[in-house]
Amino acid sequence: MVLPPPTKDILERVRAEFGLDEEGMKQAIQVVKDWLKQQPHLPQDCEDGRLERWIIRCKNSLERTKKSLDLYYTLKTAIPDILLDRDPRSQWFRKVVNVAFVCPLSQLTEDYNRVTVLGCLEPDPNKIIVQDILKLSFMVQDVRMCEDYCISDVYIMDFNKFSVGHVTKVTLPILKKMEVCAMKSFNMRIKEIHLVNVPPFADTMVNLLKMVLKPKLISRIHVHTKGHAALHGMISKRILPSEYGGENGSLIDHWSAWLRKLQNYRDWFLEQDKTKSDESKRPGKAVNNGDLFGFEGSFRKLNYYTLLLVSRCEMQTDLIKPPSKEILERVRGEYNLNTERVREAVEHLKDWIQLQPHLPKETVADDGRLERWLIRCKNSTEKVKRTLDLHYTLKTDVPEIMMGWDTHADWFKSITNIVFYIPMPQLTSDCDRVTIFGLQTSNTTNFDALDYIRVTEMALEIRIREDYSLSDIYVLDLAKYSLGHIPYFTLPVLKKFILCAVGGYNLRIKAIHVLNAPPYADTLIALIKLLLKPKLAARIHVHGTDLTSFYEQVPKKILPTEYGGDSGSVSEIWDRWVKKIESYREVFLEREKHKSDESKRPGCSISSSDLLGFEGSFRKLEVD
Incomplete structure (x- = not known):
């Protein structure tokens, strides 16, 4: 099963991590729902289960939850190329799932964290459209907001089929959009990032990431250059697929199961495309891309710095x-x-x-x-x-x-x-x-x-x-x-x-x-x-x-x-x-x-x- 339903033990353990129990969670959800009713620019139909997971990701801070929800719906209006048009039967979807994977694994760690493996299936960078890979990854995130129950995330980035040409596709504006969507909208709580099968130019990608990540998160990046022994010291073999020396089946099987799940969510994705912010009804000033991503400000030189880093590894x-x-x-x-x-x-x-x-x-x-x-x-x-x-x-x-x-x-x-x-x-x-x-x-x-x-x-x-x-x-x-x-x-x-x-x-x-x-x-x-x-x-x-x-x-x-x-x-x-x-x-x-x-x-x-x-x-x- 892709995401097994949380057991009573998992529910209690995750809620307790943030000072919550079943009754406290119900009260918190109601507060957020009442707040949503007072926001004329936001949709009103967010399910209780999704609200609960936002509260968990925001560490039981209701104010932070409100900001994340507002941003989530605002981003769907601001960057539809990434957060809308998510039909699993569309041509872009059929292409992207054959060139990249974003695969949460089925078992939690002992600390109740979810491990996700992501990487390339296609060595030809000309077949890569980074915006579509981001769209795919946030489709996976949306499913997790409906079903998953964990404390934090552990990511494994596999560079196995990554080449220098792929670096040129990953511009800083795209990374900035990724960072805002992942860290501020979905409010991902990343405990660790592991880089495996790294080529000589992996430091270039790390430097690109450093330009948009906070120092606290940068310190959680671990680069594994020789085998998987060090990875096994941090993530149990029982969780990992066989491709990484693990005991949890093959990565291909995990990804195939996830593709079936995404297909099963088709009607939900099509309905969710209608739920986004209406900036004409927002109290005060409407929000634009400059407000969200600061491209008119500190990111004016993004193309230059991407070029700089790419030239280093070319x-x-x-x-x-x-x-x-x-x-x-x-x-x-x-x-x-x-x-x-x-x-x-x-x-x-x-x-x-x-x-x-x-x-x-x-x-x-x-x-x-x-x-x-x-x-x-x-x-x-x-x-x-x-x-x-x-x-x-x-x-x-x-x-x-x-x-x-x-x-x-x-x-x-x-x-x-x-x-x-x-x-x-x-x-x-x-x-x-x-x-x-x-x-x-x-x-x-x-x-x-x-x-x-x-x-x-x-x-x-x-x-x-x-x-x-x-x-x-x-x-x-x-x-x-x-x-x-x-x-x-x-x-x-x-x-x-x-x-x-x-x-x-x-x-x-x-x-x-x-x-x-x-x-x-x-x-x-x-x-x-x-x-x-x-x-x-x-x-x-x-x-x-x-x-x-x-x-x-x-x-x-x-x-x-x-x-x-x-x-x-x-x-x-x-x-x-x-x-x-x-x-x-x-x-x-x-x-x-x-x-x-x-x-x-x-x-x-x-x-x-x-x-x-x-x-x-x-x-x-x-x-x-």
Whole structure:
């Protein structure tokens, strides 16, 4: 049986969880029914059993129940593409049940929670219509509101047939609608979310979810990467289908039974399509989609952020691997951070950004970027604020480096065939990122130092979105540098490079190793040291062609084969990095719009002269 009727023990246990008994429940239902009669814009025929389940889901808060009911009927008016036209004999229904499943399992957990498994049956993303999957899921929810009796929900999201193409279908506006319908209308009480059979890009989906879920719920997401042993430790095998190592029949049988039940509810669904809010009769102001979902407000940039996340998983995901739990804890622990403290700091920064009239608000939607800036600033929110302000100011005042990041432009195609700038895939044992950069050719004909620097900034932008590390180790290979390259690196150019990289991205440089240094390298290094604080200048280590001392500080296994390592050749890794940078093209073009507006800065506006000090001396940068 799909949803066995609740036993007397289950009824008493669930009601008692929220301070109710049979008589108390009757009284609560009557209060809600009396309230409904006074609402001219709402239907009056909600069954007692459904009202009881709303009261349970709202933890015996009658005011919350009233708000959820009002929202339920209002959403049916506002988003009919998801909550109306639910005929199980219609063409859309016959298609969607063959491409996706949303399958509550028949047995409750020992804590009286309902386990629901959802996932894809169709690996071809072109056959997926996300709105129809949401419609199907809320049909299942409506049946549960008629029959189910439980305390909370446990969800298992199966990524078995999920591909990168599916990610592009899941936009943030759709996720926002899902969140409002599920969490505020049906008032789902989610105890856990388990992700199983996860691919490498699962972190992208998690980040999408994080943008619409509350921190409390985000902390309940569990990612299972190896088998089902950890899942069995949290959900009994007697509840799970055989596909997940369980003892409760096959998932196919469960889903087939649910499809029969949905078909049996056809007349009910058709009748329920008539029950929705009548906004013309609502006391006070009618409710529109902007009021419900805030699309005119904080979700203006949704398509951009979906694009951002999708671009992360479309290309070269192995170049910067998602951080493991161990790396997250190690890096956060270095600065006395944990999940809750990170969230608090990020929320504080988001609030601060909203109060800055001269800064763009695009950063607010990307918690990951803010967290990485927090790590780079050693858990100092004040330093993050200064860094963010400088970052967006540099985009206004140093556009020759911080703007014009079109990977289809001639300059990009030219410079990426002349130079290389490679953050290596593997971290050191201290959780540091090694980056190797140099030249592919000694010919100076088409060399442009500003374009070289611009490519490095593009890679840094990707890293602030994806990377998770403690510090940076830079390896500068001078093998193909010549005396002809030195004139390109003027003091103003070097000043801009250090300001944009060290200041605008707050790089935490642990060491700089110079390899294959010719005799005249002293000139270039002396120029660089002029601009650095002594603390950072002391971290520059010059090696000739003998790399013995270099290997003592940087493990060989992390390095390319040209440097005695095991991580592939420079040309191979750089080619993959160029493709990764190219995959960010649309994101880079969108970010061109996000820079400081100096006309709105409180106090005096900032110019390039203020930042770079060209009229005076080359003041030393404050570098940690």
